[in-house]
Each structure stands twice: as C-alpha cells, then as structure tokens.
Amino acid sequence: MSSREKRGQAPFSGTKRRRKRGLSPFLATTSARPLTMVDVARLAGVSPATVSAVVNDKDGVSEERRARVREAMAALDYHPDQIARSLKIGRTQVIGMVVPDISNQFFLEVVHGIETEALQHGYSLILCNSGGSTEREQTQLSTLFSRRVDGAILACTDSSSAYDGLIRRRFPLVFIDRVPVGFTRGAVVSNNVQGAYDATRHLIDLGHTRVAIVAGDLRLSSGVDRVEGFRKAMQEAHLPVREEYFRRGDFQLDSGYRGGQELLRLAEPPTAILSCNNKMTLGLMRAAGELRVPCPGRVSVLGFDDFEWAASFSPRLTTVAQPTHEIGRRAMKMLLGKLNPASADPDTPPDSLIVLDTELRIRESTAPPPAPRYPT
Amino acid sequence: MSSREKRGQAPFSGTKRRRKRGLSPFLATTSARPLTMVDVARLAGVSPATVSAVVNDKDGVSEERRARVREAMAALDYHPDQIARSLKIGRTQVIGMVVPDISNQFFLEVVHGIETEALQHGYSLILCNSGGSTEREQTQLSTLFSRRVDGAILACTDSSSAYDGLIRRRFPLVFIDRVPVGFTRGAVVSNNVQGAYDATRHLIDLGHTRVAIVAGDLRLSSGVDRVEGFRKAMQEAHLPVREEYFRRGDFQLDSGYRGGQELLRLAEPPTAILSCNNKMTLGLMRAAGELRVPCPGRVSVLGFDDFEWAASFSPRLTTVAQPTHEIGRRAMKMLLGKLNPASADPDTPPDSLIVLDTELRIRESTAPPPAPRYPT
DNA sequence: ATGAAAGCGCTAACAA
DNA sequence: TTGTTAGCGCTTTCAT
Numbered sequence A, B: 001m002s003s004r005e006k007r008g009q010a011p012f013s014g015t016k017r018r019r020k021r022g023l024s025p026f027l028a029t030t031s032a033r034p035l036t037m038v039d040v041a042r043l044a045g046v047s048p049a050t051v052s053a054v055v056n057d058k059d060g061v062s063e064e065r066r067a068r069v070r071e072a073m074a075a076l077d078y079h080p081d082q083i084a085r086s087l088k089i090g091r092t093q094v095i096g097m098v099v100p101d102i103s104n105q106f107f108l109e110v111v112h113g114i115e116t117e118a119l120q121h122g123y124s125l126i127l128c129n130s131g132g133s134t135e136r137e138q139t140q141l142s143t144l145f146s147r148r149v150d151g152a153i154l155a156c157t158d159s160s161s162a163y164d165g166l167i168r169r170r171f172p173l174v175f176i177d178r179v180p181v182g183f184t185r186g187a188v189v190s191n192n193v194q195g196a197y198d199a200t201r202h203l204i205d206l207g208h209t210r211v212a213i214v215a216g217d218l219r220l221s222s223g224v225d226r227v228e229g230f231r232k233a234m235q236e237a238h239l240p241v242r243e244e245y246f247r248r249g250d251f252q253l254d255s256g257y258r259g260g261q262e263l264l265r266l267a268e269p270p271t272a273i274l275s276c277n278n279k280m281t282l283g284l285m286r287a288a289g290e291l292r293v294p295c296p297g298r299v300s301v302l303g304f305d306d307f308e309w310a311a312s313f314s315p316r317l318t319t320v321a322q323p324t325h326e327i328g329r330r331a332m333k334m335l336l337g338k339l340n341p342a343s344a345d346p347d348t349p350p351d352s353l354i355v356l357d358t359e360l361r362i363r364e365s366t367a368p369p370p371a372p373r374y375p376t
Numbered sequence C: 001a002t003g004a005a006a007g008c009g010c011t012a013a014c015a016a
Numbered sequence D: 001t002t003g004t005t006a007g008c009g010c011t012t013t014c015a016t
Helices: A037-044 A050-054 A065-076 A083-090 A105-122 A134-146 A162-166 A191-205 A221-236 A251-264 A278-290 A308-312 A324-339 B037-044 B047-053 B064-078 B082-089 B103-122 B134-146 B164-168 B192-205 B221-236 B251-263 B278-290 B309-310 B322-338
Strands: A094-099 A126-130 A153-155 A173-176 A187-190 A211-215 A247-250 A270-274 A300-304 A318-321 A355-356 A360-361 B093-097 B124-129 B151-154 B173-175 B188-192 B209-215 B246-248 B271-277 B300-304 B316-323 B355-356 B359-361
Touching: A037 A050, A037 A065, A037 A134, A050 A065, A094 A134, A105 A126, A105 A324, A105 B103, A105 B124, A126 A134, A126 B037, A126 B103, A134 A153, A153 A324, A162 A300, A173 A324, A187 A191, A187 A221, A187 A324, A187 B151, A191 A221, A191 A270, A191 A300, A191 A318, A191 A360, A211 A221, A211 A251, A247 A251, A251 A270, A251 A278, A270 A278, A278 A300, A278 B309, A308 B278, A324 A355, A324 B103, A355 B309, B037 B047, B037 B064, B047 B064, B093 B103, B093 B134, B103 B124, B103 B322, B124 B134, B134 B151, B134 B209, B151 B322, B173 B322, B188 B192, B188 B221, B188 B322, B192 B209, B192 B271, B192 B316, B192 B359, B209 B251, B246 B251, B251 B271, B251 B278, B278 B300, B322 B355
Parallel strands: A094 A126, A094 A153, A153 A173, A173 A187, A187 A355, A211 A247, A211 A270, A270 A300, A300 A318, B093 B124, B093 B151, B151 B173, B173 B188, B188 B355, B209 B246, B209 B271, B271 B300, B300 B316
Antiparallel strands: A126 B124, A318 A360, B316 B359
C-alpha cells in the first residue's frame, strides 16, 4: 500500500559502467549507464555549468532555469558523483577514524559521538580497526591518506613520535583517549589522573588499606595516567603500593581475569581493587566469581568505564564513567575547526588539549573492608 | 631512541592544495604541494604510465625501471591518489554500512566481522547510523551512492519495498539481521524462529507455564520471527499465550524496563520471561531489581543476544547467542561475491538467504518455577 | 545570466 | 617494453 508509493523515490541509478559517450540518451531512466551532469543538462536544455551551479546551490541562476534543472534531476534520479567532485575540488568530505579495538564498547560510543557530529556537517566516516598493532595502524593511516580523507581521528597505539610526520605535514589529525608522549595538543581525552584519583580516594575513604590495581597498557597515556592517579591518592593517604598489588594488564578481558586470579589468591589479598577499563573489570569479576570471593563482601571492585550493563550488574558496579559521547563530539569539533578555521568552535580550539571530567558513580560493588583493620 | 628511527617512514605528504603546474619540483619532499605520479615519473626519468604500472603491480616493466620508480616513490613519500583512480576505473574499493543503532553492541560486533573481511580484500568501510529512521536511512543510502561506494550492507529500518529500486538497479546490496518483507535473497540473518523456539522450550522444559515475552519491533523481521518461535513452542506445549504476557517493545532499553515493570506487577505475574534483545534484557533486569523480584528465584529471564558481560552478570544470564561476527563476515563475503562474481565464496552465493544458527547458552538466570503449579 | 573549455590525478588503449 | 594521449565527471575561470 503505502510501500508502493515509495517506489519512485529510490535514490539510485544503475551502476553498470559501460561507456560509449555522446549517443542517444534523452530519457535514460531505465538505462544501465550511470547518469552524468551532461545528461541532466541536455534534458533541461542548459549547460553542465548551470547544472553544477544548481546542484551546489550557487546563485546566479535564474529561477526558471533552476526549476527546469531540478525537474530534470528528479526525472533522471540523478545523483552527483562525489568522486569526480572530490577530485576537482580537492576535498572529500570524508574523515577517517582509527581505533585500536573496535570490539570495545568505549570506542563504539566515541564513534557514535563522532558520527553524530560528522553527519551534521556533511561528513562521512571511514572506520578502521588497528587491532592495537602499530603496523596495522600505519597501513590504515596510509590508506586513509590515499583515499584523501580530509582529516582523521586517532586512538593511537604508539607513544613514539610516529605521528610527527603527519603533524609536520599538517595533515589534520586529532587524538582521542590517549596521546603519544610529548604531544600536548590536538587531543581530546578524559581526565584519567583525576578519575583514578577519585576512585582510589573513594576506596580509601571506605576504610580500605589493602588496595590493588589492575593497570592497563602502560605504553599508552591512558594506562599511565590512571596509575598515576592511583599512586597519588595512595601516597596522600600514606598507604603503600605493594608490588604484589600492582598488576599490569593490557585492557583486554583476559588480563583482568588473570590479574584477579593472582590478586585474590594472595596470602593476604587486597580488600579493594581498581580496574583500569571495562573489559578488565569483566575479567576481574569473572575471577572473583569463580573463586567464590563475594563482592563487595570480601573485595570491593571499582572499574573504569561505565555502560548500561554496569548498573544492572549484581552487584551493581561502582565505576568511573568517561564522557564517551562527548569525547567523540569534541574530537570531531576540533577536527572541523582544523578543516575550516573560520568555523572553529570557541570551546574547542583546533590545537588545544581538551581534558574532560570523569564521573565517579558509586553503586554496590564497593563497601567498607570486611575485617577490622589492625587496631591502632 | 627507537622512536627516532621511525620518522622517515611517515606515509604522508602535504595536503595544501596550491596549483601551479609544470614548474620546479625535482625533489619536492618539503614542498607543500601534493605529489602526483608526474612528479614520481620525472624523478625516476620514466613516463607516468610506467609509474602507474609499478603502483598497480602490473608486469611489462623492466626490473631496472621498476626499481627506479620504487625508489622515487619512496624518496618522495608518494601516495597514489585513490580518488583520481576511482574516478578513472569506476570503483572505489569502499563499501557502505548502514545500521539502525550504532550504540547497540550487536551491530558493533557485526561491523567488526565486516571490517575484518573487508580489510583482507582491500575494502574500506563507511559507517552510517540511521538511528532507526527511514528518512535518515534513505539519506544515508543516497550519500553512499553519491560517494560511489561499490556496495552496501544494510540493517534496514523498513519492511516495505523501499529497496526494490536499489535491487532493480543492481546496486550491490546485502541485508543483515532483518530483511524487508518479500525479500528472500541477498541477506544474512540469524535463525530467529529457531532461537526463540529453543529458548521458549528451555523455559517450558524447566516447568514454566506462565511464560511471558517482551517482543521487539514487529515491523522488523527479526522482531516478528522471534515472536513466531515463541508462539510455536507455546502451542506445541499446549500453553496459552496470554495477552497480558505479551509486551511489545522496540529493542531499546526503556521498553524492556517498562515491559518488566508491567509484567512483574501483574496479579499473577509470569514465572518466566523471554526478552527479545540485549538492551531490553537489561531494562527487564533493572525492573526486576527495583521491584525486588529475585531472578531466577521468582522469575526466570532468558534474553536474546550474548555478550561478555552476560556471563559475568549475577545471575549469570541464560541467553540466545547470535553469531554476530559470522553474520558480518558472511555478509561481506556475499557482497564480495556480488562485486566480483568470479571470486564468489561457494558457501555464500551472492543472492542467497543465509540463515545462521543461534546457540542457547544456559546459565543461571533460568531455573524451575518457584511455586508448584496447580495440582493435576 | 550563461556556456565553453581547461583541467583535478589517474588508467588504458594504442603507437612506437 | 615504453610513452603518448584521451578521457573518468565534475568545478571554475573567463568570455559572451
């Protein structure tokens, strides 16, 4: 019924590429040949230049002709070739995004934020997964460059100066989540130090003294910064960071699981654990479950990253929430500012370092430690 | 240290577009002008055609010249312009992907599968979010077409014949997860009927008779099919599908929450609930939690979609797992088959309907009903 | 206000 | 084997 009415709207023409120029087409709706501006121009009885002007909403075209062109475009169901346009004008209206772990929900939400902002400004998004490999990342960046994306947003894998080249060549680039060492500009990140500090303080305030951490990848600024926040809070409270309470992970589930196993099997296990990202928290909880260590009864767990499921967990998870969506939006805004300085968002200057606040969400996985501490 | 060595590798040249042809550049490494094949050709002392042949690994070029060209390319850090190439050859090596809800982890994993397969074959992926809106979807498809993507993978929003046009014009298109009514080809989906049937059977086998369902969007095949599987199992067991036990949702968290609230507040609440996707399950669990209805003590919950967190839930969630990654990979394979019939995967013929098995993962959120049923 | 023509950087005949 | 050349579909001066 109503579906029938939609038929005419399908915005597509054929894709078979068979070329034999300047022949018949007067009304080529059913032809397999892709339509060009010339076809539209011919049908409307104007020049290609006029069609171009109409397509791009330029003025200097009489209303009458404008209407004729519009009609012809509709009749032919014409879709301007962006590839040809891009070649001509030197822009593609596409931006690239490289993430190290496409299966991590954190990046999903960041991408969501980017997509939202990009769409509003007429940009499309090419998504690449580096899988955490520096080589893959280089390949992906190279591909993106060859595809002439107008810019890229990058959650880098490498802390070296591997991106110096890009920056020096003024390829518009914005870092998110982590920044290579030495970079202090053109990035949007969470306040990881503060987030970890707040989290650790919360645990300490609850009375914990045996606090452990499952750290992330220490080659990445996000990994390092969270450890720093942790240490800072511990030092302020004059609490030692015992070596056996420090577990180095890699932001993947398994490392959280292993860290949990090791920590909870200690002769004197920690009464609280800070986990540095969502996946590791999952692994950690799994370990606790298997070892039948009740949470928060016997161990409090506080994890970085907050998602819908964290609040439905049992115990409901206390977490450090990052403004994922906002990270994506601001990163895209910053990139837009680089692409078009005139339209730069004053809140997000092109080469600034944006540090967004995290939020401690206290739920039920954290509680005072089980046994009384040593009497004073 | 080692970071220093990497500098030379940066695969990028400048992007400033200032044109003034045929002038100086002999060694233009530091120039802001983007390099072209002509530059490489000049430096190597060959013709552009030769450079093209080398870039595309064609034979018919002497080793000696090939080496010279390679050297020149490296020296200039030349990156072939894919836009120009695409315009010329009529292919972009890009495929489009339109999902209705980019924040749903299900699609994330599907995209992951697609990306993996796409990368292997030299395709890039443009990701679009339709947000479930048919209009947005049309816009996105139109944009993708204008960008001349070689094909697209679509989790459609619409069950009408809105895609007839595309299909008729032979635009390479593969549906995933849901198919528009009337379509029976060119799609990769889960066996939703069987999945829901198995799930419902599991509940019935546990002894449940008061079984409810929180259904998904019934305009979509995935929504309808899961209800069908549910009904089939209920009928076979001669169990009624009470009207008040049938809650229509929309695959979003809130609708699961509302469904849960309504069901669990019933005078005679169900002892088991089938939830038709991950987000609704989350909402449902939240409702159960707030109403202090123990699961599985008082109500068993079985949800569609399985993710890492489901197994770490407490109770660990019994779920119907869909082969998300496989859906993505097969969809991409099917699309590749359409793009290049010669290389079609025999297991995934271009215009087939691939129905992939789901897997019931029994964990702890399902158990026998609490109270004895009516004595016989 | 309109159109003719010259490319954007690349590939693919076709010549040499 | 190598080079010359003619476009791919579009935008943009520059005449008219």
